[in-house]
Every structure is written in C-alpha cells, then in structure tokens.
Amino acid sequence: MQTTTTTPRDEPFCLGIHSLNSRLIVGTGKYSSYEIMQQALELSGTECITVAVRRERLIDESGHNLLDFLDTSRYTLLPNTAGCFTADDAVRTARLGREILQGLDNPGADWVKLEVLADTKTLLPDPVATIEATQRLVDEGFQVLCYTTDDPVIALRLKQAGALSVMPAGSPIGSGQGILNPNSIRICLEYLKADDPDYPVIVDAGVGTASDVAIAMELGVDGVLLNTGIAHAADPLRMALAMKKAVAAGRLAYLAGRIPKKLYATASSPESGVIAPRGVKSRV
Amino acid sequence: MEIFVNGQARQVPAGMTVAELLKLLRIETRHVAVEVNLELVPRTQHPQHKLVDHDQLEIVTLVGGG
Numbered sequence: 001m002q003t004t005t006t007t008p009r010d011e012p013f014c015l016g017i018h019s020l021n022s023r024l025i026v027g028t029g030k031y032s033s034y035e036i037m038q039q040a041l042e043l044s045g046t047e048c049i050t051v052a053v054r055r056e057r058l059i060d061e062s063g064h065n066l067l068d069f070l071d072t073s074r075y076t077l078l079p080n081t082a083g084c085f086t087a088d089d090a091v092r093t094a095r096l097g098r099e100i101l102q103g104l105d106n107p108g109a110d111w112v113k114l115e116v117l118a119d120t121k122t123l124l125p126d127p128v129a130t131i132e133a134t135q136r137l138v139d140e141g142f143q144v145l146c147y148t149t150d151d152p153v154i155a156l157r158l159k160q161a162g163a164l165s166v167m168p169a170g171s172p173i174g175s176g177q178g179i180l181n182p183n184s185i186r187i188c189l190e191y192l193k194a195d196d197p198d199y200p201v202i203v204d205a206g207v208g209t210a211s212d213v214a215i216a217m218e219l220g221v222d223g224v225l226l227n228t229g230i231a232h233a234a235d236p237l238r239m240a241l242a243m244k245k246a247v248a249a250g251r252l253a254y255l256a257g258r259i260p261k262k263l264y265a266t267a268s269s270p271e272s273g274v275i276a277p278r279g280v281k282s283r284v
Numbered sequence: 285m286e287i288f289v290n291g292q293a294r295q296v297p298a299g300m301t302v303a304e305l306l307k308l309l310r311i312e313t314r315h316v317a318v319e320v321n322l323e324l325v326p327r328t329q330h331p332q333h334k335l336v337d338h339d340q341l342e343i344v345t346l347v348g349g350g
Contacts, residue, residue, distance in 0.1 A: 027350030037348065052349025055290040055342065056316050066346050067315050082349050095324045096344050099317035103327055173350070205350075227350030 010255055013223055015200055016111065016143040016164045018076055020047045023217070024247045025078065025202065027227025031236065034069040040230050041075070043240040050078045050113055050225065053097045067104070077101055077108035078145070082115045085126070087133035090116045094137055111143035111164065113204075113225075123173040127154045131161050138162035147204050150184035152191045159192055159199065166192055167204035167225060170216060174228040176208030179215050189220050209239075210246035217250025218258065285337040296335070303330040306343075315345045 013020040026046040031037035041049060049070070057063050070077070079097030084090040094112040101109035116133050118126035125148050137144045143164040148154055150168040158166050168188050171177035179185060185203065192199050203216040204225040213224050224247055233239035285298045289309075296305060302325055306313050318325045319342040325333050335341075 027348070029348035029350045031348065050350055051346040053317075053344050054347045056311060056345045065312070065315050066348055077346070079346065080349055092319065092322065092324075096317040096319060096342070097346070099324055099326060100315070100344070100346055103314050103317075225350075 010251065013200075014198070015145070015223075018048070018107065018111075020076070022046050022048075022244070022247070023223040023251060024213075024243060025050060025223060025225040026230065026240075026243075027225070028066060028070070029227050030231040034064065034066070036236055037231070038069055040236045040240040043237055043244065044230065045244040046075070048076045048078055048108075050080050050227070051097075052080055052082050053093050053100070072104050072106045077104075077106050078111060078113050079108065080113040080115055081133075083117070084115060085117050087116060087129045087136065090114060090129075090133040091136050091140075094142060095140075098142070110141075111145060112137060113145045113147060113167075114163075115147045125149060127151070127157075130154075131157055134158055134161040134163050145202070150181055150188060152184065152187040155188045156191045165200040165202055165222075167202040169205035170203050170212065171206030173205040175206055176229060177206055178208050178212035179203065179206070179219070182215065182219055185216070185219050185221065210242040213243055213246035214250035214253070217247055218253050220254050223247075285335070287335055287337070287339045287341060289341045290343055298337075300335050301331055302333045302335065305335065305341075306330065309343075311343065316343050317345075318343050
C-alpha cells in the first residue's frame with residue numbers, strides 16, 4: 001500500500017553553519033550539581049548548550065571548572081553575554097567567549113547568544129543597545145542569536161541588523177510563566193519569515209514545563225531555549241526527558257497542522273445509523 | 285609593579301608577561317580568556333604581552349548559564 005502525506009517533511013534544525021538534531025537548546029546554569037547537569041543534558045537530547053562568561057575564581061584552587069564536566073566534542077557551546085547592561089560590555093564578553101571556545105576547538109566559537117539587559121528586576125532587554133551590539137558583533141564576524149522581547153517590530157529590526165536568529169522571550173527569564181502572548185509570537189513569526197521561511201526563530205526564556213515548550217513549537221517556532229525549567233524542577237532528570245518529548249510533540253503537531261477552533265461541537269461518530277430511540281416504532 | 289586582576293590589586297615583578305602571570309596564578313590557560321585594559325589579548329600573544337604598572341586585567345572562564 002502506498003501512503004502519501006500532505007504535511008511538510010521535517011528538516012534538521014539549521015542555525016547558520018550548525019545543523020542540530022534536536023530543536024532544544026539547554027542552559028547549564030542553576031543545577032544542584034554538575035553531575036545532575038550532565039545527566040539532564042543527556043536526557044534532554046540537546047546538542048547545543050549555553051554557557052556564561054565570568055571571572056575566574058583566583059582564590060578557590062580546589063573549585064571545579066564547568067569545562068571539566070562538559071564533553072565539548074559532543075555539544076556545540078553557545079556562549080552568552082548574560083549580565084551585560086551596555087553594548088560595549090556585551091561586545092567585550094562575546095569576544096572573551098569566542099577566545100575560550102577557539103581554545104577548546106569547539107564549533108560554537110563563531111556565535112554568541114546576545115543579551116543586553118535593561119533592568120535587573122524584569123531582566124528585560126534594552127532593545128536599542130541590543131540592536132547596536134548586534135550590528136557591531138555582525139561586523140566582527142559573529143553569528144548573533146538575539147534574546148529580545150516578543151515585540152515584532154524590534155524582532156524585525158534585529159533581523160535587519162544581521163541577527164542569525166531572533167529569540168523572543170515567552171515570559172521573563174526564569175519566571176516559568178510560559179508563553180504569555182502567543183499572538184505576539186505569531187506576528188514575530190509572520191514578520192521574520194515573510195520572505196524567508198527558513199529564518200530561525202527560537203523562544204528563549206520563560207518556559208516552566210513541558211506544555212509551554214509544546215505550545216511554543218506548535219506556534220511554529222524553530223526551537224526552544226530553556227534552563228531554569230529543567231534545572232529547578234523537583235526532578236530535573238524527569239523534566240529533561242519531558243522537555244525532549246514536548247519539543248518533538250510540538251514540532252510534529254505544528255507540521256501535522258491543527259484543526260481550526262470552532263464554537264460548537266462536531267460529532268466524531270456517524271450521525272446516521274443510530275438505533276431507534278426507545279418508544280419509537282420502526283416504519284415498515 | 286601593581287596590577288589589578290579581576291578587581292584585586294596584586295604586586296608582580298616588573299615586565300611580567302600574561303603567560304607568566306597565568307602560570308603564577310596556576311590557571312589552566314585552556315579554560316580562560318584574558319583582557320588587559322578592556323582589550324582582548326589572544327592566547328597566542330600571552331608569551332609576548334608584557335604587563336605594565338596599573339594594568340587592569342580580566343581573566344574569565346566559562347560557567348553555567350542560560
């Protein structure tokens with residue numbers, strides 16, 4: 001029997017020169033131990049993990065280094081500029097991250113997850129400084145993945161500034177509130193992919209549980225970046241597996257094409273051929 | 285001479301290079317990047333780059349992050 005399908009075939013997740021077999025990007029922060037982090041990364045199925053750049057601790061000689069616990073031949077590292085509040089500091093941090101990754105011979109040396117924050121309470125990005133930093137980093141040859149809000153106009157400006165991917169937040173970083181405004185994400189997708197359907201859009205931040213990931217993927221984003229949702233779950237290992245399944249389920253559902261929402265019911269069983277109601281005589 | 289490493293003042297011999305400082309601090313060079321006075325000093329230049337009085341250094345590594 002020959003079967004045909006009308007839904008699009010899924011492609012590998014292509015981000016610039018990188019081709020990933022998982023659409024989940026997972027952060028390495030906030031785990032209770034490096035061992036739990038290692039196992040969670042494994043269970044999540046991710047091939048790309050984010051890392052932060054920070055001062056080397058010069059006093060604690062016994063302190064372990066994250067790099068002792070990461071198989072850098074297995075994962076593509078995505079260094080971030082988290083904690084930067086100016087374009088200058090973000091550019092410096094990106095250069096430092098690239099220098100370390102080049103020393104590790106990791107393929108992630110060509111890119112950066114750009115965060116230029118505006119406010120410590122909300123961790124909302126500074127959109128003006130983010131656009132400026134994007135332009136400067138692109139000029140220096142970086143592939144820039146931009147953390148931003150779900151504002152479609154800013155998203156488009158970032159793409160025009162040369163961002164490899166625009167990454168709108170579903171809700172504030174670490175808040176676990178999920179996708180607060182799916183309509184904004186829809187408009188971001190429409191604007192960013194208008195003449196360029198393969199342009200990668202990633203939901204970054206706010207994911208609290210598996211259904212949040214599935215909802216993001218069902219909207220048609222290309223990937224999800226998360227950290228706290230796994231790291232701070234009561235059981236991070238189970239949650240890592242749940243996130244892996246959610247990203248796959250959401251992607252499949254998006255490709256399959258959901259049914260439209262309707263106000264009234266539509267019976268699933270045939271409406272004809274029902275047995276005669278009690279007390280009604282059959283006609284001969 | 286006095287230099288500042290990650291915000292802390294430190295006395296080191298005059299003319300010390302970045303590579304010599306990292307060795308003194310027993311830092312695994314593969315794990316770090318070094319900036320002197322806001323400018324990145326690439327790994328290949330560590331042996332030649334001589335520090336001068338009042339240099340401000342940032343020595344950074346990778347840590348867990350999202």
